[in-house]
Amino acid sequence: MAIYRVKRIVLESFPVLTAGIIISLVAGYMLNSSIQKIAELPIILMMIPPINGIGGNIGSILGARLTSALHLGTLEPRLSGQRVLRRNMAASSLVSFIIFSLIGAIFFAFAYVSGIPLARSLSLALAFFIAGIALTAAVIVVTITSAFVSFRGGLDPDNVVIPIVTSVGDVLGVTCLLVAIIIVGV
């Protein structure tokens, strides 16, 4: 006898998926609004999957670690005096700093080889790095908030944190990238 039923899976998944679609449409709309900048510098498109992917991974790993620690009782859902929380935040920041430096360097090489002048290639890589660091800070805040709020509210954070972090991360990733490109003045 089948335990799973198509109807149940489809009906239960549908609201979450629709919410995810609406959140990520914001990211799509923002890309569409920057279409002139993208036509001028198509390498911006190449930056989007990596920044969203890395941001999502950093949030997912931190989320999985925090939710396990909450369940085990080594972490309490409050901000002060939490050594486990501080160490996890430090680790996520360090990982993000190293990864965004490395991928930023790869983007510099790509840009320069594809004929973009040296100064502009450097500022593109710098914009990617700054966007990555800003995204990490935002993702850490969203992850900790959603883990603590869901745990305090009696929900299992395992079911809540990762979908929230990845959907919000997609929008924030595109936002950070486009804002960093404007700030650096690429």
Added chain:
Amino acid sequence: MAREVSIRSIVAPGLSILFMCALIELGAGKVFEEMQGYFTTLLPGLIVMIPPLLGLRGNINGALASRLGTALNAGLIEPRLTLSAEIKVNLTSSLILSIIASAIIGVFAFGVNLLTSAPTIGVLELMVKLIAIAVFAGFLSGLILALLTVFVAVKSYARGWDPDNITSPTMATIGDFVTIACIYLAVLLVV
């Protein structure tokens, strides 16, 4: 006191996996960059669909991976690559969700485009093309990735690994690349 959490023990294993993922995402980014002519001139509105299609793929597959992990660990699914009733139900549900949700993305992207920019091609033509691309890319990437998800989950369980730890991260990374490639194929066929 539970075991100490050292920063090094979190950073070291995470870093190599993240770097691998980042390299695959760079490949997805390269395909995305190749498509820029379609975004800027040939089919305005197309770019609006990209983040939702990628996100949808991740969400549907993540849930599939999670259900398969639970079912394998609970012994509801045999760790063999046969189309058992449970696996069929899981695959069918994922594909139905892919088709319906992708069509919704096409409609929403058309709506956003209609409200925010002056259309360069006929309204009806734009709507049909956006929905066709979304559904084709959503269904094709859904089929490929759902089969791969079953494969990775069953094989990792058969090897004695916990599929909960393997399937989601592997499929999330491969998923972006496959989805962008399917969108590109759909665009080439439709435009």
